[in-house]
Structures are given as C-alpha cells and as structure tokens.
Amino acid sequence: MKTKQPIDAFARDLPREVRESVYVSSKAKYDKRLDSLNQSYTAPDSIRKLAGQIKQHTLENLPTYLGSAVEQLEKNGAKVHFAKDGQEANETILEIMRGVGATKLIKSKSMVSEEIHLNPFLEKHGCESIESDLGEFIVQLDNDMPSHIVTPIVHKNRKQIATTFQKAGIGEDYNDDPQTITRRARSFLRQKYIEAEVGLTGGNFVSAESGRIALVTNEGNARFSISANKTHIALIGIEKVVPSDKDMAVLLNLLARSATGQQLTVYTQFINGPKAAKQPDGPENMHVIFLDNERSNILGSEFKEILRCIRCGACLNVCPIYRQSSGHAYRAVYPGPVGAVLSPLLAGKKYPDYADLPKASSLCGACNEVCPVDIPLPELLLRHRNKAKQEGIKKASAGTPSMAGWSVLCSSPAMWKTSLRAGKAMDYISLNLIPVPAVQAWAKERTLPPFRGGKFRQWFKEHKRNKEA
Amino acid sequence: MSQTERTTGTQVQLMMTCLCDTFFDSVAQATVEVLEHVGCNVEVPEAQTCCGQPAFNSGDWDSTRKVVRHTCKTFDARKPTILPSGSCAHMVAHGYDLAFEKEDDLGEVQTFSKSVWELCDFLVNGLGVERWPGRFDAKISLHRSCHTRGTQTYQSAVKLLSSIEGVELVEFDESEQCCGFGGTFSVAYPNTSVSMGKLKIEMLTASKPDIVGAVDMACMMHLSGIAQKQGRPLNKLHVAEILMKALRNGQKQ
Ligand code: SF4
Numbered sequence: 197m198k199t200k201q202p203i204d205a206f207a208r209d210l211p212r213e214v215r216e217s218v219y220v221s222s223k224a225k226y227d228k229r230l231d232s233l234n235q236s237y238t239a240p241d242s243i244r245k246l247a248g249q250i251k252q253h254t255l256e257n258l259p260t261y262l263g264s265a266v267e268q269l270e271k272n273g274a275k276v277h278f279a280k281d282g283q284e285a286n287e288t289i290l291e292i293m294r295g296v297g298a299t300k301l302i303k304s305k306s307m308v309s310e311e312i313h314l315n316p317f318l319e320k321h322g323c324e325s326i327e328s329d330l331g332e333f334i335v336q337l338d339n340d341m342p343s344h345i346v347t348p349i350v351h352k353n354r355k356q357i358a359t360t361f362q363k364a365g366i367g368e369d370y371n372d373d374p375q376t377i378t379r380r381a382r383s384f385l386r387q388k389y390i391e392a393e394v395g396l397t398g399g400n401f402v403s404a405e406s407g408r409i410a411l412v413t414n415e416g417n418a419r420f421s422i423s424a425n426k427t428h429i430a431l432i433g434i435e436k437v438v439p440s441d442k443d444m445a446v447l448l449n450l451l452a453r454s455a456t457g458q459q460l461t462v463y464t465q466f467i468n469g470p471k472a473a474k475q476p477d478g479p480e481n482m483h484v485i486f487l488d489n490e491r492s493n494i495l496g497s498e499f500k501e502i503l504r505c506i507r508c509g510a511c512l513n514v515c516p517i518y519r520q521s522s523g524h525a526y527r528a529v530y531p532g533p534v535g536a537v538l539s540p541l542l543a544g545k546k547y548p549d550y551a552d553l554p555k556a557s558s559l560c561g562a563c564n565e566v567c568p569v570d571i572p573l574p575e576l577l578l579r580h581r582n583k584a585k586q587e588g589i590k591k592a593s594a595g596t597p598s599m600a601g602w603s604v605l606c607s608s609p610a611m612w613k614t615s616l617r618a619g620k621a622m623d624y625i626s627l628n629l630i631p632v633p634a635v636q637a638w639a640k641e642r643t644l645p646p647f648r649g650g651k652f653r654q655w656f657k658e659h660k661r662n663k664e665a
Numbered sequence: 666m667s668q669t670e671r672t673t674g675t676q677v678q679l680m681m682t683c684l685c686d687t688f689f690d691s692v693a694q695a696t697v698e699v700l701e702h703v704g705c706n707v708e709v710p711e712a713q714t715c716c717g718q719p720a721f722n723s724g725d726w727d728s729t730r731k732v733v734r735h736t737c738k739t740f741d742a743r744k745p746t747i748l749p750s751g752s753c754a755h756m757v758a759h760g761y762d763l764a765f766e767k768e769d770d771l772g773e774v775q776t777f778s779k780s781v782w783e784l785c786d787f788l789v790n791g792l793g794v795e796r797w798p799g800r801f802d803a804k805i806s807l808h809r810s811c812h813t814r815g816t817q818t819y820q821s822a823v824k825l826l827s828s829i830e831g832v833e834l835v836e837f838d839e840s841e842q843c844c845g846f847g848g849t850f851s852v853a854y855p856n857t858s859v860s861m862g863k864l865k866i867e868m869l870t871a872s873k874p875d876i877v878g879a880v881d882m883a884c885m886m887h888l889s890g891i892a893q894k895q896g897r898p899l900n901k902l903h904v905a906e907i908l909m910k911a912l913r914n915g916q917k918q
Contacts, residue, residue, distance in 0.1 A: 652693040
C-alpha cells in the first residue's frame with residue numbers, strides 16, 4: 197500500500213526472512229524476560245518502579261552525582277575527560293592513542309561508540325579499531341549498522357554470516373555451521389586482542405559513591421578488551437551515573453532480566469581504576485570519557501525521562517511496529533521505541549530529519565509496561581508529535597489527516613449533529629472512490645462498518661419517553 | 666488515581682464516544698441498559714461530541730484543547746461520567762493532564778477527569794458489583810485493548826465476564842500485542858497497521874472462540890474491518906453487549 201511514512205514503507209518492503217528472524221527473536225526475548233522476572237520477584241512491577249525512581253533521582257541531581265563519580269574515579273587513579281559531542285569524544289580517544297604511541301584498538305560492545313561513529317573516525321586517522329563482540333564484528337565486516345541495541349544482527353541468518361566471513365577471508369571456506377563460525381571468529385579475534393594496544397569499553401553504570409564502573413557482556417569481551425593491553429578507555433554517557441553501589445545492584449538485576457531473560461549477565465565486571473601497584477595484571481592507564489552529546493539539553497527538556505534508559509532493548513522486543521519493520525527502519529543507532537524518542541533528540545539541529553520516528557507507534561503502551569526504569573515512552577512520543585506540529589515539521593505529520601476542521605466540528609454541537617445526518621452518504625459511496633488519502637489508506641484492506649450516525653440519540657430519546665410513560 | 670478521589674454514585678452521565686455516535690449505537694444502548702440494571706439513572710448530554718483523542722494522538726494539542734474544553738463544559742463533574750471505551754477513558758485520565766499541563770484551566774479539567782470512568786471499572790470499583798447475573802453460553806476471546814494498561818478496566822471486565830454462567834474465557838498468545846489501530850496511525854502507517862491487525866486476528870481466533878470481545882470499539886472496528894475484507898467476518902461483541910445479552914437471557918429463563 198502507498199504510504200508517506202518511511203518506516204511504514206520500510207516495513208512493507210522488508211524481506212520476509214528478515215521480518216521472520218526479528219519476530220521470532222523478539223517474541224522469545226519477551227517471553228524469557230517475563231519468565232525470569234516472575235520467577236525471581238513476587239512484585240516485579242514495584243522493582244521496575246523503584247529502578248525508575250533511582251534513575252530519575254540521579255538525573256534530577258546529576259551535577260552532584262557526576263561530580264562525586266569524577267572525584268572517586270580520579271582518586272582510584274583514572275583520568276577523567278568530558279566530551280561535549282561525538283567529535284570531541286573521537287578526538288580525545290585519538291589523542292590518548294597517540295599519547296601512548298598506539299594505532300591498534302580493540303572494542304568491547306558499546307552503543308555510545310556507535311553513536312559517535314568511532315570506527316570510521318579512527319580508520320580515517322590511520323588506526324585500526326576492531327569490534328570484539330561477535331554481532332558487532334559481523335556488522336563491522338559488512339559495513340552495516342546494528343539493528344538492535346543488545347543483539348545487533350537479529351536481522352541476519354547464519355547463511356548471510358557465513359558469506360560475510362567467506363568474503364572477509366575468515367576461515368578457509370564457506371561454512372554456515374554456527375559452531376564453526378564462532379570458532380573462526382574466536383581465533384581471529386584472539387589475535388586481535390593480543391595485538392591491540394588500547395582497549396575501549398562502554399560502561400553500564402558508574403557508582404558516584406565509589407567510582408566503580410559496572411560492565412556487562414555475554415561474551416566476556418569487555419574483560420578481554422582490557423586484559424592484554426596497557427591502556428583502557430571507558431566511553432560513557434553522562435546519564436550512566438547512579439548514586440551508590442547498592443543502586444547498581446537493583447539496576448543490574450533488572451538489566452539482565454529485561455535484556456535477555458538471564459538472572460545475571462554472563463560476565464558482570466566491576467572496574468575500580470587502573471592496575472594498582474600490588475596487582476599483577478591489568479591496564480596501567482585508565483581514561484574515562486564522559487560524553488554529553490545533547491544529553492544536557494535533553495536533561496533540561498520535557499524529554500528528560502528518556503535519560504533513565506539502561507539500553508536493555510526490552511521496548512524493542514515488545515514493540516509491534518519494531519517487530520514489523522526491524523531496527524534499520526529507524527535510520528539511527530537507537531531503534532524501536534527508545535530510538536523513536538532519543539534519536540530525534542540526539543540529532544540536535546537535524547531534529548526535523550527524524551521527526552517522523554515518533555509516529556512509528558500505535559501508542560499501545562507495551563514499551564512502558566516492560567521498561568525496567570518505567571520510562572513513559574508513549575507520553576514522550578506524544579510530546580514529540582506535539583513539538584513537531586508546533587514547529588510545522590511536515591515529515592512528522594505526512595499521512596496524518598489534519599485535525600483543525602475536526603476540532604471545530606467537535607466543539608460545535610450543532611455542526612456535529614448535522615454531520616451525523618450528512619455522514620449517511622458514506623453508506624452509498626464506495627470508500628475507494630472518496631479522494632481523501634486517509635480514507636483510501638483505510639479502505640484498501642479494511643471495510644468501515646455501516647454508518648449509523650445519531651441512531652443511539654434517537655433510541656435514547658424514545659427509551660426515556662417509554663420509561664417516563 | 667486513588668479510588669477515594671473519584672466521583673461515584675448512581676446519577677450518571679453517559680459519554681457515548683464518537684464511535685458509538687456514528688457506528689456502534691448498539692454498544693451505547695447496551696451500556697445504558699447495563700447501567701440501569703445496576704440502579705443507575707442515566708443522562709445523555711446532547712451537546713457531547715468526542716473526547717479529543719484523535720487530535721491528541723496526532724500531536725495537535727491546540728485542537729485537542731478546543732475539544733476538551735467543550736467536553737468539560739458539556740458534562741457535570743459532580744456526577745460520574747461513564748464511557749464504554751478503554752481508550753477514551755485513558756485519554757481523559759492521562760491525555761487531559763498532558764495536554765493541559767501548562768494551561769490555566771488545568772484544575773477544572775482535572776476535576777472533570779476525576780469524574781470519568783470506563784464502564785467495567787465503574788461497575789466493579791465504583792459500584793462494587795462482584796458478579797453478573799444471567800446467562801451467556803459462549804467461548805470468548807477477550808482482546809486486551811491497549812489503553813486499558815495501568816487501569817482497572819481489563820481485570821474488571823474479566824471479573825464480570827467470568828462470573829456469568831455459561832461464559833468461557835479463552836487464553837490466547839501475544840495478548841500484550843496491539844491490534845494495530847492506534848487512531849491516525851492506522852492511516853499514516855497503513856501497511857504496518859494492517860499487518861498488526863492480521864496477526865492479532867490470528868491470535869484471537871486461534872482457539873476458535875464463538876465471540877471476540879473487547880472493551881473498546883476502536884480496536885474492534887479495525888479488526889473486523891480487516892476480517893470483513895478478507896471475507897472472514899469476525900463475530901465481535903463489546904463487553905457491554907455481552908453483559909446486556911446475559912441479562913436478557915436470564916430474564917427469558
Ligand atoms: S527505554 Fe526502557 S525498555 Fe527501552 S531500552 Fe531503555 S531501559 Fe530498556
């Protein structure tokens with residue numbers, strides 16, 4: 197069907213097998229999440245609310261908590277940097293690498309590094325930057341984009357991956373046996389770990405109390421990425437700070453369960469700082485880069501709750517629109533409901549380019565129901581729609597009928613009643629002939645019920661007369 | 666909202682919703698009969714039009730406020746206003762707060778929203794109805810209309826229906842998934858919307874129920890519109906209609 201909305205068009209044209217893999221994996225993750233929460237807690241919903249309050253409280257007092265996190269990190273021996281945007285963050289990373297004479301970097305999975313497009317930047321400056329998360333590695337080999345924040349290649353099947361490996365010359369031949377693929381990736385990446393001079397990770401949470409950074413991965417690559425080299429860089433959004441270590445416990449419990457239905461992510465590490473004098477191993481230098489990239493602006497806006505997000509991906513998995521369209525439909529690093537709220541904001545001046553994203557929702561509220569930090573996603577999507585309307589951004593409202601005339605009709609009872617009578621005409625005209633795009637968009641695959649305007653009002657009058665009689 | 670803050674009583678007003686005003690008069694009728702059965706005196710203010718949701722969800726909050734102001738004027742906030750629709754009730758309870766957060770008349774609007782109830786929620790939590798009399802022999806798949814999330818509506822509907830003699834509520838997969846309507850979403854995203862609807866119909870009818878039930882005619886209009894076009898009409902009823910039919914069957918016995 198014709199459509200004016202790019203995400204709807206993307207969904208329409210999505211190859212069947214991609215939709216199938218997105219659907220199957222989303223559904224499985226949704227079910228596992230529910231099971232694991234119900235098994236562990238008698239009232240999962242109250243923990244979700246608590247986690248939301250912890251994050252909201254932190255955001256309301258971010259300067260204080262961020263300040264104390266910095267103080268602790270420095271006390272623990274880390275060097276702390278602030279980056280106002282992606283450009284600054286990229287340059288800081290390059291500078292650190294040059295400072296230690298490094299040209300080879302190994303990366304653990306990090307969505308912020310995707311956000312600032314670190315890989316192409318480093319490559320441009322003659323450095324090698326290798327993804328060590330298997331999914332991200334495949335994305336990198338393909339010059340693709342992750343389509344999910346937790347499982348970056350849900351849109352791919354093993355045959356496609358085998359082809360990618362064959363093209364990249366990883367392994368001797370085409371082989372789509374999952375174990376073989378993993379083994380080949382492993383031996384290739386092990387070498388990269390050893391060769392790398394700098395390891396880069398993200399950071400899921402930072403405790404303001406201790407400066408401790410929590411890092412979770414299921415493949416153990418965060419720990420690998422910082423084991424064999426002398427320099428560790430942690431690139432972290434400023435909103436990842438939490439007040440205390442105890443708070444991290446609440447959030448870690450929810451993160452694992454919400455993301456993958458696990459009790460605990462397979463590798464959950466806490467990093468305090470660089471290698472201490474008495475410790476035998478570990479990076480000698482540790483740099484923490486706190487990234488702003490529009491976050492301070494969001495903090496001061498009507499969208500601030502989105503900064504509670506812990507990137508679990510649960511809202512993607514449950515979202516019926518994401519399930520139909522896949523992550524790539526959202527044209528941005530963060531897809532799904534969280535992306536529909538966040539991506540236009542991260543775009544800064546390019547907000548209008550992404551103003552259609554918030555329309556990718558039936559406002560069903562499933563995302564809010566599963567969100568471990570209780571972000572009112574539908575409300576934020578609505579705020580975006582209103583903002584776009586006020587700023588006159590056409591892209592947002594393409595295909596949505598104008599409501600101006602309707603609101604006049606609905607605030608004038610006389611006109612309303614007249615139209616109830618006039619609406620009768622609809623019974624006699626084939627809907628497809630009405631040259632209103634909205635009606636055509638409805639009627640191609642849906643009938644309208646017979647028009648019965650005003651019938652109830654008549655009935656009620658009679659009903660009342662009969663009762664009084 | 667806590668129960669104590671909400672306006673209750675048996676002198677009630679019906680907000681029939683624009684969909685029942687234009688297409689589904691039988692649902693509004695059933696709502697009146699159900700309310701009268703539990704001892705309510707029902708008024709239907711003539712000047713009513715729509716709750717304002719279409720404009721609100723489309724992002725046109727100026728237009729929304731115009732309609733909401735008219736609606737608040739039309740109803741008497743001292744009496745409960747009953748709606749046979751989960752999504753309109755949700756609009757009044759949450760949407761009004763959002764659309765008026767920066768307006769001077771937020772207080773008046775909130776006074777009105779506290780008097781508004783979805784029908785099943787009102788029966789169970791407003792009036793304390795525990796069981797529904799009569800009889801209705803049918804296997805029913807009850808769609809969980811999305812806008813009832815976070816409200817008492819769905820549980821209340823389940824409570825009432827399962828207390829009726831002869832009713833068998835059947836479980837189905839993916840009950841958390843939306844029907845795909847979403848107001849203007851259905852025309853702005855026609856492909857996605859219809860695909861969602863087809864999937865929902867599959868889930869709802871997997872166990873071959875006699876009836877697909879709902880607390881919202883918007884979802885039903887969408888689903889039955891698709892089913893009809895596919896040549897497999899949906900046997901659908903609003904919960905109010907089921908309650909009314911149960912009463913009538915009971916009287917016959
Ligand atoms: S918005 Fe909530 S559900 Fe979605 S990724 Fe973030 S934390 Fe998870």
